[in-house]
Amino acid sequence: MSEKSEKTPVAEVETTGHRWDGIEELNTPLPRWWLWTFYATIFWGLVYVVAYPAVPFKESSSKGFLGWSTRANLAKELKHQTKKYAHLDQILITTDLGKLLNDRELVQYALARGSSVFISHCSQCHGAGAGGAFGYPNLLDDDWLWGGSIENIAYTINHGIRNTTDPDSQISEMPAFDQTLKHDEIVTLAQYVISLAKLENAGEKTPENELFLENCSGCHSENATGDETLGAPDLTDAIWLYGSDIVSVKKTISSGRYGVMPAWGQRLSPADLRSVSVYVHGLGGGE
Amino acid sequence: MTLKPNPINSLYIAQEPVFPKRVDGSFRRLKWVVMIITLTIYYLGPWIPWDRGPKLPDQAILVDLVHRRFYFFWIEIWPHEFYFVAGLLIMAGLGLFLFTSALGRVWCGYACPQTVWTDLFILVERWVEGDRNARLRLFHAKWTLKKWRLRLIKWMIWIVISIGTGGAWVFYFMDASDLMRDLWAFNANPVMYGSISFLALTTFVFGGFMREQICIYMCPWPRIQAAMMDVETLTVAYRSWRGEPRGKKRLSEHGDCIDCKACVNVCPMGIDIREGQQLECITCALCIDACDDVMAKIGRDRGLIDYLALVDETYERSGRPPVAASRHILRLRTSLYGVLWSLIGIGMVYALFIRSDIDVTVRPVRNPSFIVQSDGTIRNIYEARLRNKAGEDRLFHLSIGGGEDFELKLEALGSDVAVKVPADSTYLQRFYLSVPRDHPAAKGSLTPLKLWVNDVFSGSRASSKTIFNGVKK
Structure with missing residues (x-):
């Protein structure tokens, strides 16, 4: 009796034959239910492949008998939301x-x-x-x-x-003054315009400028504050869409600017x- | 599930059924107490009322996922206070270290839901089918009418417990009495029925059939905990130096173990503890009770199987008296865990009590980081989340600390700097800060600021740090 119980059960277990520094790996069998769980997951995987889009083809993929698709879900959700907020x-x-x-x-x-x-x-x-x-x-x-x-x-x-596709679009165009003004006139004008602006580095304001009154005040108004009905920018503020340095302003005066925006009413x-x-x-x- | 010889050389083996015998003793009684306490908390927890005023739920413990609130008696946790949950998790981790280093797998043996429900299911099994021997006979018997009757009664009771278990779970997430009414009227959300069914199924299968298989093959805790034990950790062990060689009592060359197999018969894991510490042992200590009972009957000292540490073996083999369990438990390692655990606990309680019932967080809008206005003023945009945790509407007054030069403007509110936040809700308010372009904050890069929120009536206030972006890169 005592002899039998002296044996450790571990010694009776089959090993895999692998030994590392005297440590042996036991060949312990897996529980059978684990095997069945594994088969169940394989079965689940097969059902999934048939039920949902899974197999890639050249153009598209298999559709799956549930007909599930993210695009259809989105369309459904959008329809639902549109209906939900229709009254608002x-x-x-x-x-x-x-x-x-x-x-x-x-x-x-x-x-x-x-x-x-x-x-x-x-x-x-x-x-x-x-x-x-x-x-x-x-x-x-x-x-x-x-x-x-x-x-x-x-x-x-x-x-x-x-926007030329919309007859009601707001249209104005700044001329390109390199056709009508000389280069030194453009430089003078640019320096004057920069001095008007509420820029940090603006120097002393130059006196009323003949060139400005002749060429610019028609749209930008005599005191250079612009005209919203014409889309003519206020030249006395700190915001310059096309840059406020001398090179940028010279370019603006020489070639004009022509910013466009789509007419979203059409879309x-x-x-x-x-x-x-x-x-x-x-x-x-x-x- | 001991490691058995693998005679058929198969890769797979069938589950070997375990029929734990009834046992009585101090550890069994402790386990009954733990079972009653844990199950009472679980089943009755959602039904404890707690008055919070008319607009808030009156359930003491409620995880309100829809409104994103967690209620625990007087404590209310909002999503942004998730760090409390993180703190609790750290405490749970340290608690695990503490208990595992001191008492091994004590969680597995006493408090784990798998253990508690399996214990309950075995109790039902014993009421219906009888103790170990009767159950063994019934297991091997043919499927007669009597066997069918007993099995069906047992399964029915298990199913009732299982549905109750799955049912209790969902009450933690919605108003319990409303949900109960809806459930009976078949009016509740299908998710509720799904959750109840799923949890009922797992309870039924895990507690009734899988039992020790869950612990041995599915649960990661045994592996993790095994790595946290040391030579001073108390586990359930057999004093082989006292018991061996085992055999009949009247032969003088035999030790104290009479090989009665009482310890094997009561084991819910189906192992023999005399083979030493093993992976399957959940340290439920029922074998200690069984052995103590036998030792008393044959007139020997108790404790042939006992809570022992690894060091005890060499110590006791050299003839010295057993070391008190408390000396294994109270040592530097466990004390450090205990101190850390308490410090975090105290810190969290402190944090809970200094919480204000109003709160604010500010996010500067970074795209773009600043705006130049037409007069050259530099403006930054911010989004403030104003939280009113009180049960009534509050008027939040906003101000900038350390920045009198900043012009504060709330979106859509003109020059007003106070905003009404409804009770128990979060309100998103955009606001603007502006400074003249020659101000250092406008010229500089980043200026730290603090947004203060005052509630005029209650006097509570809160603040949030933020920055002002100047034009300098």
Whole structure:
């Protein structure tokens, strides 16, 4: 009895024959249920392959008998959301633009919707944060070429800028003065214009300039504060879309500038247009 | 599940059924107490009421996933305070180190849900089918009407327990009484029925059939815990130097072990503890109770099987008296774990009590990092998350600390610098800070600032650090 129990059971177990520094690996069998679990996962894998898109073909993949697809799910979700917010869209379209801003709840909806419209359609030029870029206006500041009221913003978005496909588009064109002015006249004019601006390094303002009054004041007005109805920039402020150094300003005067913007009224739904107008107006510079 | 010879040379073996015998003793009684306490907490936890006012749930323990709140009696945790959960996890980790280094797999033996529910299921099994011998006979018997009857009764009771177990779980996530009503009316969310069914199924299978297989083959704890033990750790062990050679009591050359197999018969893992410390042992200590009982009957000292540390063997073999368990538990390593655990606990309790019921975090908008206005003013945009954790609406007054030169403007609120935040909610408010272009903050690179939020009526306040981006790169 005692002899038998002296034996350790480990010694009776078969080993794999592997030995490392005297340590042997026992050949312990796996539990059978583990094997069945493994078979079950194989079966599950086969069901999955048949049920869902799985096998890649040249053009597409197998569809799976459940007909599941992310695109169809998205379409379904979009349809659901459109239906869910249809009543808000209706109010958004019919409310007068000026009164719309007083309805806090409607503004929240428009901001949420407008931000995604902005990212999809506007951010390519104006930047995801609406900070603009060289030649593309910054929409966060308080400077507006064509007016910063909600009505003006909505009009600009609807009809675009210098857009020949839209008859109602806002069009103005700065002439290229290298045809009519001499080079030293352009330099003088550029220096004068820079001195007008509220720039940090602006020197003493040069006295009233004949050249400016003759060539520029028609659009930019006599005191150079610009004209929003013509899209003529205020030349006395600190914001310069095409640069405020002498080279840039000389180039602007010599060749003119011709910034364009699509007429989104042709492409977006009325609710999208309203939403993105509210969004741009709410970025911080809206008047 | 001992390591058995592999006679058929198969890669797989069938589960060997275990029929633990009933045992009584101090450890078994301790296990009953632990079972009653843990199961009571689990099943009744969601039904403890706690009044928080009209707008908030009146359930003491509630994980409100929909509204992203965690309620625990007087404590309310918001998602941004997740560090409390991280702290609890660190405490759980240190607690594991503490208990494992002192008492080995004590969690497995007493408090693990798998152990507690298996214990409960075995209890049911014994009520219905009888003790070990009766169950063994029934297991080998043909499928007669009696066997069918007993098996069905046992399974029915198990299923009721299982559904109750799955059912109790979902009550932690929704208002318990509402959910209970909906469940009975078949009105509740399908996710609820799904969760209950899934947990009922796992409870039924794990507690009724898989039992020790879960611990041996599926659970990672035994491996992790084995790596945390040392020579001073108390585990359940057999005093082979006292028991061997085992055999009949009346033969004088035999040790104290009479080879009655009482310790093997009560083992829920189906092992023989006399073979030494092994992977399967969950240190439930039932073999200690069984052996103590036998030792008392044959008039020998208790403790042939006992809580022992590895060092005890050499110590006791040299003829010295046994070392008290408390001396194994109280040593430098466990004390350090205990101190660390307590420090973190105290820190968290302190953090809980100094929490303000209003809170703010500020995120500077970095695209673009600053804006030049037409008059040359430099403006930064910020997004402030204002949190009102109180049960009533609050008026948050915003101000900038250490920056009187900054003009603060809240979006859509004109010159007003106070914003109303509804009760128990977070409010996102954009705001602008502007300074003239000749100000050092405008010319510089980064200026540190602090946004203060004051609630005028309650006097509570909170702040958040942020920065102002100047034009300098």
